[in-house]
Amino acid sequence: MRVNLMVGGSVELIPKQEVQDRQHENWIGVDHGATWLIQHGIVPQSAVGDFDSTDAAEFTTVRQEITNIKKLPTAKDMTDTQAGVLTAIKQFQPDQIDIFGATGGRLDQLLANLYLPLQDQFKDYLPKIRFIDRQNIVSYYFPGTYTLRRQPKFKYLAFVNLTPVEDLNLVDEKYPLHHWSSLIPFSWSSNEFAGDENHFSFRKGIVAVILSGDWPLH
Structure with a gap:
């Protein structure tokens, strides 16, 4: 529900x-x-x-x-x-x-x-x-491996660690990232989907994923 x-x-x-x-x-x-x-x-x-x-x-x-x-x-x-x-x-x-x-x-x-x-x-x-x-959809994730699906009117994709994070991998996005860790919050912004589905994973921490589009939208 x-x-x-x-x-x-x-x-x-x-x-x-x-x-x-x-x-x-x-x-x-x-x-x-x-x-x-x-x-x-x-x-x-x-x-x-x-x-x-x-x-x-x-x-x-x-x-x-x-x-x-x-x-x-x-x-x-x-x-x-x-x-x-x-x-x-x-x-x-x-x-x-x-x-x-x-x-x-x-x-x-x-x-x-x-x-x-x-x-x-x-x-x-x-x-x-x-x-x-x-202009935005913000979702939250615990450690794991995930699939993201492209949504109409939301061109951009951001990965924001809200806590210390370990081993963040942006596998097949337009701008990949491999085995990245940080002790401070950080926003990997202005990424994009490279297909209808993209994937990411991380081993520790909490990550927010933000789908964004340019103004005005609907």
Whole structure:
């Protein structure tokens, strides 16, 4: 089962057509993301957040449309996105968690979102979490050997070690890499697919793979 989260980030980066194509799937609205979903004809199963970016009229609509709402204090030890992912795990035990509206805007919030899967409470779900916007798809990997499939409109391919990594191999990408290790985070960016499928492997660490396309997309 796949669960989708809509976070209250930069609306211009939300792939609206893809969201509409998923309108009958399970959704969780996070903070102003709940309002965005309602405005676009999607009523999420749950809403969570401190709703500090939602005005009184919008929150009245949220309460009218959504029965399962968890309102959090503004001062808390987690972000709204973290609370949304925890809600998804507890409510659905999903096979995939796709997060929209979590990129762009403030850099500190972007980094908090992108590093979220590394935290202990989410680490079991790390390979099941993706961040998606109009220009990027971010996926996370534990050590192993993997196949990547080319996707339309996403020309570029990046491999980013978020922790120390050992023996990273980009086997058949346009720009191969062999037996690379590093103690610091590093982004091998602007690589490309050399075919419909490409492969990579690594022996230790956590790697994010980012599919990217040039702006504007869809």
